[in-house]
Amino acid sequence: MDNSLQNQLLPLRERIDALDEQILALLNQRAQAALDVGKVKQEFDAGGPILKPEREASIIRRLQGANQGPFPSQAIDAVWTQIISACRGLESVLTVAYLGPQGSFSEQAALEQFGNSVEKLRCASFDEVFRAVEAGQAQVGMVPVENSTEGAVNRTLDLLLNSPLKVLGERSLSIHHCLMTQSGNMQGVTRVMAHPQALAQCQSWLTLHHPGLIRDAASSNAEAARIAAEDPTVAAIAGAMAAEAWGLGLVASGIQDDPQNRTRFLAVGAIDTLPTGHDKTSVILAVPNRAGAVYDMLAPLADNGVSMTRLESRPARTGQWEYYFYVDLLGHRNDPAVTKALADLKRRAAFFKELGSYPIQ
Ligand SMILES: C=C(O[C@@H]1C=C(C(=O)O)C=C[C@H]1O)C(=O)O
Known part of the structure; x- marks a missing residue:
C-alpha cells in the first residue's frame, strides 16, 4: 500500500477502534x-420466566x-x-428445544429468534420438542408450522391442539435446499434422503435431474445429512449449514421447486406474552357440521373489525368430515376488539382453544 493510502486509513481505523471500545x-x-x-425478577417473581x-x-x-x-x-x-x-x-441461560441434529433449519430459526447465548436441546422429533418444553427441560421450543410450497406442517398443528404450551413468537426463514454427498458428486449414489417436507419441496427438481434415485424419508434434513456422512450411497437434501456441520460436499444448491420457498416457525413455551402494539393471536376452532357453520364462525371477526391472516383446516379424526380450523388474527388477546371477537368465537364454536398472542416478526 502506498503511503498516502495508509495515511488516510490510519486515522479512520483509529476512530473505529475508539468507537468499538465505547x-x-x-x-x-x-x-x-x-x-x-x-435480581428484581428474582425478588418479585422467583422461579418466573x-x-x-x-x-x-x-x-x-x-x-x-x-x-x-x-x-x-x-x-x-x-x-x-x-x-x-x-x-x-x-x-x-435459556434452553431452546428444536428438531436436530446440528445444522437443521429449526436450529437456524431458533438461533435467529433467541440468539446464540442459549443452551441447545436437539430433539429427534417435533413430539419430543413439545415434550421437552412441557417437562421443563427447555423453556422454549421452535417448530415449523407452515411452508410456502407445501402448506401446513401437520404434525405441529396436531401437537399444538393437544399441548398446554402457548405460542410466544414467530420467525420466517427463506429455505434454500441443497443436494449433498460425502464426495460432493453423485458417483455411486442410489438414494436421496430428507424430511418428507423437503422431499416434497424439491420433487420436480429431483424428477428432472435424478429420476432414478430412491427417495427415502428421514426424521429431519440434518439427520439425512448425518446419514449421508456415514454412507457414500446416500445423498441428503438439507440446508447449507448441514453440509458444513456434517462435512459434506454440495452437489447442487437452490434445488427447491419454488425459489421463494419460506418456512414459518413458531416459538412455544409456558409463557404468556404481553401486548407490544403489533401482535398476532392464534386460535383453534371447530364448528358444528351444518350449512353455513364456517361462515357463522368467522362472523365475529368481521363484526369486531379483526383481520384474519391465516385459516388452515385439519381433520378432527372422527371419520365424520369434521375439522379443526387454525386461525391467526391480527391483534393481541388483550386488545378490546380482539377480546370481544374471541369471546364471540368461543360462544359459537363447538371447540375453542387459544394458542397465544405474540409479537409479529
Ligand atoms: C433484561 C430483561 O430480561 C431479558 C433480557 C432482555 C434484554 O437484554 O433486553 C429483555 C427481555 C428479557 O427477555 C428484561 O426483562 O428487561
Missing part, C-alpha cells in the same frame, strides 16, 4: 443493567424505527438479538 463499555453497562433486572418476548420485540422495533442509518435496519434485528441473548444469558 460500544464495548456500553455493552457492559447494558449487561450490568440486565443482571440488575434479573426470565424471557420476556414482548420486551425483546419492542426493543428491536423501537431501534429499527429510530435508526437514521447508514447502519442497515435489517442488521439491527440480528445484532440486538445477539446482544439481548447475551444479556439474558447472564440472568439465566
Whole structure:
C-alpha cells in the first residue's frame, strides 16, 4: 500500500477502534443493567420466566424505527438479538428445544429468534420438542408450522391442539435446499434422503435431474445429512449449514421447486406474552357440521373489525368430515376488539382453544 493510502486509513481505523471500545463499555453497562433486572425478577417473581418476548420485540422495533442509518435496519434485528441473548444469558441461560441434529433449519430459526447465548436441546422429533418444553427441560421450543410450497406442517398443528404450551413468537426463514454427498458428486449414489417436507419441496427438481434415485424419508434434513456422512450411497437434501456441520460436499444448491420457498416457525413455551402494539393471536376452532357453520364462525371477526391472516383446516379424526380450523388474527388477546371477537368465537364454536398472542416478526 502506498503511503498516502495508509495515511488516510490510519486515522479512520483509529476512530473505529475508539468507537468499538465505547460500544464495548456500553455493552457492559447494558449487561450490568440486565443482571440488575434479573435480581428484581428474582425478588418479585422467583422461579418466573426470565424471557420476556414482548420486551425483546419492542426493543428491536423501537431501534429499527429510530435508526437514521447508514447502519442497515435489517442488521439491527440480528445484532440486538445477539446482544439481548447475551444479556439474558447472564440472568439465566435459556434452553431452546428444536428438531436436530446440528445444522437443521429449526436450529437456524431458533438461533435467529433467541440468539446464540442459549443452551441447545436437539430433539429427534417435533413430539419430543413439545415434550421437552412441557417437562421443563427447555423453556422454549421452535417448530415449523407452515411452508410456502407445501402448506401446513401437520404434525405441529396436531401437537399444538393437544399441548398446554402457548405460542410466544414467530420467525420466517427463506429455505434454500441443497443436494449433498460425502464426495460432493453423485458417483455411486442410489438414494436421496430428507424430511418428507423437503422431499416434497424439491420433487420436480429431483424428477428432472435424478429420476432414478430412491427417495427415502428421514426424521429431519440434518439427520439425512448425518446419514449421508456415514454412507457414500446416500445423498441428503438439507440446508447449507448441514453440509458444513456434517462435512459434506454440495452437489447442487437452490434445488427447491419454488425459489421463494419460506418456512414459518413458531416459538412455544409456558409463557404468556404481553401486548407490544403489533401482535398476532392464534386460535383453534371447530364448528358444528351444518350449512353455513364456517361462515357463522368467522362472523365475529368481521363484526369486531379483526383481520384474519391465516385459516388452515385439519381433520378432527372422527371419520365424520369434521375439522379443526387454525386461525391467526391480527391483534393481541388483550386488545378490546380482539377480546370481544374471541369471546364471540368461543360462544359459537363447538371447540375453542387459544394458542397465544405474540409479537409479529
Ligand atoms: C433484561 C430483561 O430480561 C431479558 C433480557 C432482555 C434484554 O437484554 O433486553 C429483555 C427481555 C428479557 O427477555 C428484561 O426483562 O428487561
